[in-house]
Amino acid sequence: MVIYTQKETLIQALSSAKKNDRIGFVPTMGALHKGHISLVKKALSENDVVVVSIFVNPTQFNNSADLQTYPRTPEDDISLLKNLNGEVIVYLPEVSDLYEDAVSAKIYNFGGLENEMEGKHRKGHFDGVGTIVSKLLKIVKPDSAYFGEKDFQQLQIVKKLVSIEKLPVKIVGCPILREENGLAMSSRNKRLSEIKFVESELIYKTLKEVQEKFSSTSIADLNVLVAERFLQNPHLKLEYFEIANEETLKTAKRKNKGSKYRAFIAVFAGEVRLIDNMPLN
Template sequence: MVIHTQKKSLVQALSFANKIDKIGFVPTMGALHAGHISLVKRALSENEIVVVSIFVNPTQFNNSADLQKYPRTPDADISLLKDLNEEIIVFLPEVSDLYEDTVAAKKYHFGNIEKEMEGKHRKGHFDGVGTIVNKLFRIVKPDAAYFGEKDYQQLQIVKKLVALEKLHTKIIGCPILREENGLAMSSRNKRLSTKQFEEAATIYKTLNEVRDKFGSTSITDLNHLVAERFLQNPDLKLEYFEIANEKTLKTAKRKNKATKYRAFIAAFAGEVRLIDNMPLN
């Protein structure tokens, strides 16, 4: 396994490969889990070369404490990837290498999709995501890049970024992997206590209940139902629940038979912020 800590060496290593091989890319912030591994396995099955980046991007955090507490396990991450496939190329850069003298996000105009849900609650988050993904794509020059659907809104942002920056990378969304209790796999789960981990299953149970009742219940009543479920669980604090048009991500107030909808939840278990989503029809 080759580990690159500087973009210059990675660019040199891939300069010839870019001409003859299909390159798959899995950008991560580390603290790898089975969800990440499923992305890497998909990339391995569809490309000759796979690059996995491990980088906690400071410009997408709107909370400095969250940035400091974000789990970092580079040795374990590298070991996990090596056990999966020794041919994987790992990119493990420093902030100074990617951002040089100015650690700041570029301002993007992603349209209405950046104003919904995460955009409302995490100011500047998607500018940070767009900035680092653009930097990484221009370094790796992947044919395909793989993202999990847990961050569904982010997935749509990245697709928009590719169009705005005129990049030649195919963006592939991959299904959410879940813990045994239904909680969506996330690096943040490592910060949960045993009790918090158990209680967080409420998120998945609630999404399932919304999906099951979606055909016969109004969106207003479903909003009330979700609020009630979280009031019943004092260990979780609901930040938002939205039923949105799956394509535009615009919040829905009433249903249209021709439209696909998806339910989105963000909630706190203590200080740990968890997100999840589920298609409804």
């Protein structure tokens, strides 16, 4: 495994790869867990070389406190990646290497995808995501890039970004990995107290209940059910719950035959913000 901290040396190394080698790419913000590792393993199974970036991107945080407290564990991350079988290259840059003198996000029009759910609650977030993903894809030039479905809205945004910028890369969505209690694996889970980790099981249990009742219960009644579940728990605060069209991400008021729907949720466990989603039909 080789670690690069500067884009010029990474570009040079990748340009000397064998002509027919396939390059896979897994962009991360570090604090790696089994979910990230599953993405890297998927990439390794489909490519000759896999680049893993570790970079906490400042332009996608609309909350400075969240940026400051985001877990950073580069030594542990590198140890995890070293244990994998296959050719892994790590890109571990400083902010200046990617943004130079202007730490700012490009403004994007993602066709309305950016205005739903996370976009409503984290203004400018997807401009930051689009900016950094675009920069990284243009540096690495992968054949395929791998993203987890826990951030399903982000996955759709990235697919739209690739279409807008006409980037020659296949975007691969990968299933959510979960803790034993059902909580979606996330770097932020490391910040949960023991009691809040235990109580966060409610997120998964509630999504499963919605999934099981979706065919027989109206969307309006499901919204009420979810709100009631979280009102009963003093450790968790519901920020939003929405049932949305899986393709457009627009909030659904009623079910239309032939459409696919997904439940999306954001919950605060103290200061830690947790998101999750689940397909419904």
